[in-house]
Amino acid sequence: MKRHGIKVNNLTKDFKDVRALNEVSFTIEKPGLYGLIGPNAAGKTTLLKCISSLLVPTEGDVFIDNTEVNTKNLTIRSKIGFLPEDSGLYDKLTAKDFLHIMAGMHGLSKDQRKKRVNEVVKYVGIDFSPNKIVRYLSTGQRRLLLFASVLLHNPEILILDESLSGLDPINREQLAQIMRKTAEDKIVLFSSHILSDIWSLCERIFVLKEGDLIVDDHPDSILSRMTDNSYYITTKSNLEEAKKYLEKLDFIDNVKIKGDSIIFQTEAVEKLNTAIAKMMEEFVISSFGPNVPDLDQIFTRLVNAS
Ligand SMILES: Nc1ncnc2c1ncn2[C@@H]1O[C@H](COP(=O)(O)OP(=O)(O)O)[C@@H](O)[C@H]1O
Numbered sequence: 264m265k266r267h268g269i270k271v272n273n274l275t276k277d278f279k280d281v282r283a284l285n286e287v288s289f290t291i292e293k294p295g296l297y298g299l300i301g302p303n304a305a306g307k308t309t310l311l312k313c314i315s316s317l318l319v320p321t322e323g324d325v326f327i328d329n330t331e332v333n334t335k336n337l338t339i340r341s342k343i344g345f346l347p348e349d350s351g352l353y354d355k356l357t358a359k360d361f362l363h364i365m366a367g368m369h370g371l372s373k374d375q376r377k378k379r380v381n382e383v384v385k386y387v388g389i390d391f392s393p394n395k396i397v398r399y400l401s402t403g404q405r406r407l408l409l410f411a412s413v414l415l416h417n418p419e420i421l422i423l424d425e426s427l428s429g430l431d432p433i434n435r436e437q438l439a440q441i442m443r444k445t446a447e448d449k450i451v452l453f454s455s456h457i458l459s460d461i462w463s464l465c466e467r468i469f470v471l472k473e474g475d476l477i478v479d480d481h482p483d484s485i486l487s488r489m490t491d492n493s494y495y496i497t498t499k500s501n502l503e504e505a506k507k508y509l510e511k512l513d514f515i516d517n518v519k520i521k522g523d524s525i526i527f528q529t530e531a532v533e534k535l536n537t538a539i540a541k542m543m544e545e546f547v548i549s550s551f552g553p554n555v556p557d558l559d560q561i562f563t564r565l566v567n568a569s
């Protein structure tokens with residue numbers, strides 16, 4: 264079967280006088296990890312719910328595998344596993360019973376359920392007893408269980424709302440690894456309001472701001488747009504003198520001291536390497552490289568730039 268993935272076409276969603284999404288369009292065709300980022304109230308949850316057929320768009324449409332999504336066409340739902348941000352668990356059940364109930368909701372027979380629950384528990388690497396009562400699971404364990412539950416009906420597409428938010432670094436890495444594995448043969452689209460959560464994971468990043476899709480790009484090309492030929496050196500020698508030295512080089516511009524480093528711009532990368540090697544004869548240079556903005560800076564610049 265040929266895949267077509269997700270196609271979002273001029274999607275607009277209004278809640279009374281609030282425009283949550285404004286003519287958003289994009290297509291995702293290949294399996295992989297896709298990150299949706301934006302400040303709070305940017306429209307992320309609304310977009311994910313429209314794709315998952317839980318909200319009806321005001322205008323525009325969503326297609327899954329070339330079939331239009333609407334709240335009445337429930338066959339589409341079998342292709343999607345949606346994990347809401349505020350997903351609840353049945354507190355009094357065991358983890359295993361919870362998975363059995365969820366599998367039952369997807370129409371799996373008793374025998375199929377048993378097989379499938381065992382499969383997802385193994386696949387996700389649930390490292391606690393499936394007989395543990397849900398109420399006593401840790402935050403990380405709950406998130407793993409919820410992730411397992413959206414895999415039960417083996418959907419082609421996973422839509423995860425803030426799935427990594429609120430986890431400690433160890434749990435986040437554990438879940439991120441499973442998401443990577445899952446994304447080898449499924450489309451995994453997940454949202455976050457924290458760029459570092461999605462930056463290293465995703466092959467494509469979507470940025471929403473006040474309902475507008477302002478960026479749809481690869482992390483590497485976002486980064487190269489952000490670095491604007493900027494470099495830094497740190498030196499143990501006199502900063503002012505090092506600054507003067509750099510200013511004398513005609514292919515270097517905008518030399519500035521920032522903290523204990525010197526920041527400057529150049530387009531002549533090859534000349535720069537030779538020049539820095541020469542500079543080392545006079546100055547003790549402890550580090551040198553492209554001046555990459557940190558992720559918070561990238562996020563702020565992305566959101567403020569448009
Ligand atoms: N059911 C609703 N009724 C009214 N306004 C809503 C509803 N859901 C979302 N909104 C509004 O739509 C905007 C986008 O919300 P949301 O999609 O939840 O953003 P995000 O997930 O990026 O934080 C916000 O201004 C929010 O208040």
Ligand SMILES: [Mg+2]
Pocket residue numbers: 307308309348424
């Ligand atoms: Mg949200």
